[in-house]
Amino acid sequence: MTGVSALEPEFLGDSSAGAWVFNRDGSPMVRSEWWYHRATQLWFKVQRHTGTDQIVGVELARTNEESG
Amino acid sequence: MSLRLLKYAFIEDYAEPRYFNTPDTLNDTYDVVIIGAGGHGLACAYYLARDHGISNVAVLEKGYIGGGNTGRNTTIIRSNYMTPEGVLFYDAGLKLFRDLSCELDINIFYSERGHYTLAHSDSTLRTARWRAEVNKHLGVASELVGEEHIARACPELHTDCGGNQPILGALYHAPGAVARHDAVAWGYARKASQAGVEIHQKTEVVGIETRAGRVESVITNRGRIHTDTVLSAVAGHTPGVLKMLGLESPIEIYPLQACVTEPIKPWLDTIIVSGSMHLYISQSSRGEMVMGASLDPMELHSHRSTFEFVSSLCDQVLDLFPFLSEVKINRQWAGMVDMTPDFAPIMGTTPVDGFFLDAGWGTWGFKATPISGKTMANTIATGRNDELITAFNLSRFEGFHLVGEKGAASVGH
Amino acid sequence: MASRLPPQPGEWIDRGTSINFSFEGKGYRAFKGDVITSALLAADRLSIGRSFKYHRLRGVLSAANHDANLLVETTTRTNIRADIEHPEPGVSYRAVNTFGGLKRDAGSLLQLFSSVLPVGFYYKTFYRPRALFPIWEKLLRRFAGLGAVNTDAPIRRWSRRNRFCDVLVIGGGAAGLAAARTLAGRSLEVIVVDENPRLGGRLHYQGQGDPTALSVIAAAEESFGRDSGIEVLTAHFAAGFYADNSVPLVGPDGIIQVQAKCVIFATGLYEQPAVFRNNDLPGIMLASGVQRLVHRYAIAPFDSAVVLAGNREAYRVTLDLVQAGLNITTIVDMGDGSHGELRERVNGHGITVIPQATVISARARGGRLAAIRLRTETGKPEITCDGLLMSVGWAPAAGLAYQAGATMEFDETIGQLVPRELPSGLFVAGSLNGVFDDDALRADGEAAASDALKCLGLVSPDNLRPRRSIERHSHPYPIAAHSRGWDFVDFDEDVQVGDLRTAWREGFDSAELMKRYATVGMGPSQGKTANMNAQRILARLNETSVQAAGVTTSRPFTHPVPMGMLAGRRFRPRWRTPMHACHVARQADLMEAGTWLRPRSYTRKTPESAITDEYARVRHGVGIIDVSTLGKIELFGADALPLLEYAYTCSFTKLGTGMTRYIFMVDDTGTLVDDGVAARVSDDHFYVTATSSHAQAAVLKLQLYAVQLGLDVAVIDRTFRVGAINLAGPLSAQVLASLTGLDLSAQAFPYLGIRFCQLDGTPVRLLRVGFVGELGYEIHFPASYGPALWRALLNAGAAHDIRPFGVDAQRLLRLEKGHLIVGQDTDGTTNPYEAGLGWGVNLSKSRFVGRHSLKVLKTQTARKLVGFTCSEPEGRMIEECHLVIEGGVIAGRVTSVAYSPYCSEVIGLMMVDLALTRTGRELKVKLTDGGLAAVRVAKTPFYDPDNQRQHLHAQQTVNTAK
Missing domain, CATH: 3.50.50.60 (FAD/NAD(P)-binding domain)
Known part of the structure; x- marks a missing residue:
């Protein structure tokens, strides 16, 4: 299970809402994705190249315990 | 037996003229440059010449003719969409398909089989009714049918679905058809060639130059071409072309996979689709069972196949057709598709003058081949979006004027 | 003739065990370890298959899985490869794709028409006039395919x-x-x-x-x-x-x-075949194929054979086979035949070597090889032989x-x-x-x-790679094209040299285009013995190197794989609610709702009267429904509130402890995706429900947002551990009061409140909510208590004639109350403003999912969900998803519809263009048969618009049981 959604920003700046929601550079590149590990119910960040499917980085977000 | 074939018998070493020209040199200037010699690009070139007298056209292809999604799809043609925009567009396409063999002088094996979208739940049944009602209102033959009808039309189908989500009914679309995908591309290529269009294979576009918001030239691995009109018809690679112009779009690339069995004697005459089971299946004129499923789950610019795809597809197919368990899968492959948020294409003009898009085809580009070619040719020739495609313009996203195709999509191809 | 040899060293057959089977109606005996092919050869049966296009007789080529010449079938299985399949005792096999059996295959008449069936002939004819194509197609489909599948064959799934x-x-x-x-x-x-x-x-x-x-x-x-x-x-x-x-x-x-x-x-x-006229006759084999037959199965497939040599291996094979006792008379060497010591040894066996020669054609007698014709330096002699071994190269x-x-x-x-x-x-x-x-x-x-x-990071000696061989192992062009054809490049597809040449001349001059036009390499063996020669032919036509001619893409599978193996064993999760057994015992009509099973009603087949009965109990008495499929999510932590504020559209600041409210969620495009109830248990503890179908997604989203925002909150999915029952109806408080000491008065437990208590020993959360329009309580409890609580409620309500009700009755009750169902009354693009839920969006919040989109969408609402009624008889024919037609144009669709016992007419919800939403306006709904039904836009709720029913009995029910 993955989700790539970016956080809803507080302000959009110059961009229109439509452009922010829909438009992107969809060419192959390293993208930051959120992946979910079902067994541990853990979301973590993965840097994946969408052209090669190579994972170039994995980042564990702070767990609730640590952040508390 | 036609006279055409007798020539092969009685004229020694007979061959028909080349289907398509392969000019050695790239000209300095063309009136129109079309990127992508798939069905769409070639169809546009053909209609530009036929309908608008524009034949100083180069079609540039980085691989070979019809080697992209034209040659990778599962050849289903239908017009049972959910939105009026979609229905009218695809139905116009379906009508072109019916005459295409004669028009292009090549038998594309356009074969109307009847297309069943199975419903396994109340909610899919509702969606099926929605599509049927929209279709009927717009004069397209679709109806909601019950289990008995399906059992009659396809007695081999196990409507109890192996005890899992039995079939409650289906959206039946009588005109649903299949065709030989390669032949469509070759037929357009030949007719376009005959009209003077140049097709340059193994020619890759690496840049597009603009001045003051207008297209000025196209840079290829074989040199620069001056032109003020460019069409991108490279579904599966659209973001890369847009990037050359600094344009963004909602298009994301996903692999779409398919597979075929070994040839077996034809037994399945209809086209069977199940959205909730994520599969569609028909039998080709060679006897292969042609099967596909929904998109891969992750954005990826790759033609790689996955085992998960073929195994889960077989798992589902056996629920419907358990007797296929000893039939063997011969080959699997993948295409890359342009996905859009509203499951509708992106066509027509763009913010860059002279740059036109034929993109965002998701999983249903093949069936739009003739109509996209025709409407894009009209759009390019007049500079105004053809009325059949106005709803599909790139600008719709900025304004949140999406096409409501999403509700019915899942799979259907 | 072919025959069995005396025992060979290391042979794979067990001569002590026999297996009887039949092929094409005739009985054969195999040894254990035999494949179908070897057993047939032992009985001198050489012709085992027919080719795909021209139905030519075919025999062994590779004796391995490298070609698909010999496909056979039984009554239940087809496209079996006779070269590798062991015959099963008592099974009848037959060749695939024959018309009237292998011997008298009427399909072989097609060979007479081969000159008018050039490559891609089907692209060039049968389409004019258009109307005739379906007739041609029917005929062509009779010839399509190889084996016939038995549509009654039993399913087999391998693990x-x-x-x-x-x-x-x-x-x-x-x-x-x-x-x-x-x-x-x-x-x-x-x-x-x-x-x-x-x-x-x-x-x-x-x-x-x-x-x-x-x-x-x-x-x-x-x-x-x-x-x-x-x-x-x-x-x-x-x-x-x-x-x-x-x-x-x-x-x-x-x-x-x-x-x-x-x-x-x-x-x-x-190993690759040579190409010459009639190179497909039974008796013409790959040299390695013959070796397999000899050494594995002790089969001599001929009396007297010639070896076509394109490499040194040919001589080794010859010596090997001679040693095994086979008769080889001649080596036809495509080179100069100077193989030194090997040549001498071959000559020593009395074998003639003809150098600088090649085979240009072969001829048959009685369906098997009889003679070959050579082209040598001096002429075109014919050699009589019943075996030809091709040793010309490899791929x-x-x-x-x-x-x-x-x-x-x-x-x-x-x-x-x-x-x-x-x-x-x-x-x-x-x-x-x-x-x-x-x-x-x-x-x-x-x-x-x-x-x-x-x-692997282990120590290892530096084993040097040996040098690549420096001799020629594959002939550069083992192809002798023949003007009269039958010079096969691809045995699967009957592709001949002339076909490739024609394809090339017609423009299909790259590897991929040629493959697609001439279908070379497209058959069941995927070009294992065809692609190399095709590539050599293409290179020659293009006047380029083999390297430059290019190869086609390789794709799975190496050999075809049965679907039942790929599928594996079947595994489908099916979720049952804690009270499932109670429903089954009550003969509920269970329906699949996603992965869940839920009672549609409590009668088999669910007649309409059953629904109205269940409905009536709720309206006039009391009923219970299992709502365990709801998503149930617990949020703990100091940042629980900020998480809700971000994930949902409404503001939670006014939600007091012990109270609940209706909530919904949109995605970043502003589309409505979920709704539910949020309860504030304490300052840092919330309890949230989600729709059944979106429950998992809701949990994931909440967890993701928490991580993305770095919030101090734990999001715990309770969906499967907590069951839920909705107790509804004017008498619901009476039933509840008999099970708990909790003060149920309106003051102590107001509408939208949440309370914790025990019901007959079950620890529960009571939420005073309900979407069916009656006084009601949603009871949440640990799942294992479900059956007991269900029974307790039924017992407690027996005096009031309590009845369980199913999804269908619930829908009717909800519809009368005008509550929309996300996913039914909304679609993949519906936003809250269109759904009439704009009141639940608080755009003044600084940040929440979908805010930017909703700001835009609020200003351009073009359609709206409204109620409608229809008192005409044709109203009963209105179904969900029927269209609203205005001026001939689609102006909306019915999303829910039912006959309302309360209104005594048909009611429903419809999503229609904004201009048409004035209450009282008449609209036309198009029915399935094309007829129109007149409906009227109506205010919702249809039932109890002032919400009196929620308060009706609160006063008088104050705990009679206390």
Whole structure:
């Protein structure tokens, strides 16, 4: 299970809402994705190249315990 | 037996003229440059010449003719969409398909089989009714049918679905058809060639130059071409072309996979689709069972196949057709598709003058081949979006004027 | 004629055990270990198959899985490869794709018309006039396909297993065995896979008169003992190569999906046929095919044979077969025949060598090879023979390596494609690498193993790679095109040289286009014995090198794989609510709702009267419904509130402790995706419900947002651990009061409140909410208490004639109350403003999912969900998704509809264009039969618009049981 959604920003700046929601550079590149590990119910960040499917980085977000 | 074939018998070493020209040199200037010699690009070139007298056209292809999604799809043609925009567009396409063999002088094996979208739940049944009602209102033959009808039309189908989500009914679309995908591309290529269009294979576009918001030239691995009109018809690679112009779009690339069995004697005459089971299946004129499923789950610019795809597809197919368990899968492959948020294409003009898009085809580009070619040719020739495609313009996203195709999509191809 | 030889060293057959089977109606006897082909050859049956297009008689070519000449079928299975399938006792086999049996196949008449069936003929005819195509198509479809599938055949699903290993060695020939021996005893998990039933590969059948070959196999097998770490999987083939070195191994018992740290491709070569007229006659075989027949099954497939030699291997094969007792009269050498000592040894056996010659045609008598015609330096002599062995070259079995990302280059010296570069962790060994001699094969296998060891970070000796062979092993152009055709390049598809030439002249001049137009390599054997020659022909036509002619993409599978193996065992999750057994006991009509099973109603088949009965109990008395399928989510932590504020559209600041409110969620495009109830249990503890179908997604989203925002909150999914029952109806408080001491008065437990208490010993949360329009309580409890509580409620309500109600009655009750159902009354693009839920969006919040989109959408609402009524009789024909038509144009659709007992007319919800939403306006709904029904836009709720019913009995029910 993955989700790539970016956080809803507080302000959009110059961009229109439509452009922010829909438009992107969809060419192959390293993208930051959120992946979910079902067994541990853990979301973590993965840097994946969408052209090669190579994972170039994995980042564990702070767990609730640590952040508390 | 036609006279055409007798020539092969009685004229020694007979061959028909080349289907398509392969000019050695790239000209300095063309009136129109079309990127992508798939069905769409070639169809546009053909209609530009036929309908608008524009034949100083180069079609540039980085691989070979019809080697992209034209040659990778599962050849289903239908017009049972959910939105009026979609229905009218695809139905116009379906009508072109019916005459295409004669028009292009090549038998594309356009074969109307009847297309069943199975419903396994109340909610899919509702969606099926929605599509049927929209279709009927717009004069397209679709109806909601019950289990008995399906059992009659396809007695081999196990409507109890192996005890899992039995079939409650289906959206039946009588005109649903299949065709030989390669032949469509070759037929357009030949007719376009005959009209003077140049097709340059193994020619890759690496840049597009603009001045003051207008297209000025196209840079290829074989040199620069001056032109003020460019069409991108490279579904599966659209973001890369847009990037050359600094344009963004909602298009994301996903692999779409398919597979075929070994040839077996034809037994399945209809086209069977199940959205909730994520599969569609028909039998080709060679006897292969042609099967596909929904998109891969992750954005990826790759033609790689996955085992998960073929195994889960077989798992589902056996629920419907358990007797296929000893039939063997011969080959699997993948295409890359342009996905859009509203499951509708992106066509027509763009913010860059002279740059036109034929993109965002998701999983249903093949069936739009003739109509996209025709409407894009009209759009390019007049500079105004053809009325059949106005709803599909790139600008719709900025304004949140999406096409409501999403509700019915899942799979259907 | 073909016959069985005396016992051969190392033969695979057990002459002590016989198996009787029949083929084409005639009985045959096989030995255990025989394949169908070998058993038929033992009885001198050479013609076993018919070709696809022209229905030509076909016999053995490779005696392996490298061609698809010999496909047979039984009553339940088809496209069985006779070359590798062991006959089963008592089973009747027949050739596939014949019209009237193998012998008198009417399809063979097509050969008479071959001149008018050029390559791609079907593209050139049958389409004018258009109306005739369906008739032609019907005819063409009769000829399509190979075997016939029995649509009554029983299903078979094989189990699938997953395995991990350090090194996977694909191919158990000389190089693969050497690699495995090097890896043995190193505390590694190694799998050696080979598609043949026994290890050894060519070592076994190309003994070349060398008795040590069999001992090499034996020694290797011995070294693969229990502690070696080597696991041998014979009779399994590596079907494809997928990401992360994942390789499915297909065997008789199903698929083992192996993921390996390193992979060694020791897959070897496929011998290639020569092309000449009638090169497909039964009796014309690959030299290695004959060796397989001789050494595996002790079959001599001919009396007297000629060898067509394009390489030195031809001489070795000849010597090998002569030693086995076969009669070879002549070697037709396409080169100068100067093979030194080998030549002398051949001559010593009285075999004539004709140098600088080739076979240009063959002719048959009685369906089998009778003679061949040569072209020599001096003329075109004919030689009588009933066997022709082709030893002219090889093509790499490189499909897996290609799929793994290897690049290949053409080595002009040996005449073969060899690997150039491989991704890390992947290695090639053996003849695929262009090494041929036994010593070199062994050394190459050992070197590949060393590379693998180093790749695994282990110490390993530097085994140097042996040098690639420097002699020619493949003839550069073993193709003698014939003006009269039948010179087959692709046996699967009956593609002849002229077809490729015609295709090329018609513009299909690249490897991929030629493949697609001429269908070369598209058949069941995927071009294993066709692509190499096609590539050579294309190179010659294009006047370019073989390398430049290019190859077509390799795709899974190596050999076709049964769907039942790919599918594996069936596994479908099915979720049951805690009270499932109660529903079954009550004979509920269970429906599938996603993965859940839910009661539609509590009568079989759910007649409308059952729904209205259940409905009536809720309206006038009391009922209970199992709502355990709701998503149930617990949020704990200081940041629980900020998380809700971000995830949902409404503001939570006014939600006091002990109270609940209706909430909904949109995605970043502003589309409504979920709704539910949020309860504030305490300052830092909330309890949230979600719709059944969106429950999982809601949990994931909440957890993701918490991580993305770095919030101090735990999001716990309680969906499966907490059951829920909705107790509804004017008498619901009475029922509840009999089970709890809780003060149920309106003051103590107001509408939208949440309370904790015990019901008959069950710890519960009571939420005073309800969407059916009556006083009601949603009761949430630990799942294991479900059945007891369900019974307790039914018992407590017995005096009030309490009745369970199902989804259908609930929908009717909800509809009367005007509550929308997300996913039914909304679609994939509906936003809250269209759904009439704008009141629940608080755009003044600084940040929440969908805010930017909703700001835009609020200003451009174009359609709206409204209620409607219809008192005309045709209203009963309105169904969900019928369209609203205005001025001939689609102006909306009905999303929910039902006959309302309360209103005594049909009511519903519809999503219609904004301009049409004025209450009282008449609209037309188009029915299935095309007729129109007049409906009127109506205010919702249809029932109890002022929400009186929620308060009706609160006063008088104050705890009668206390």
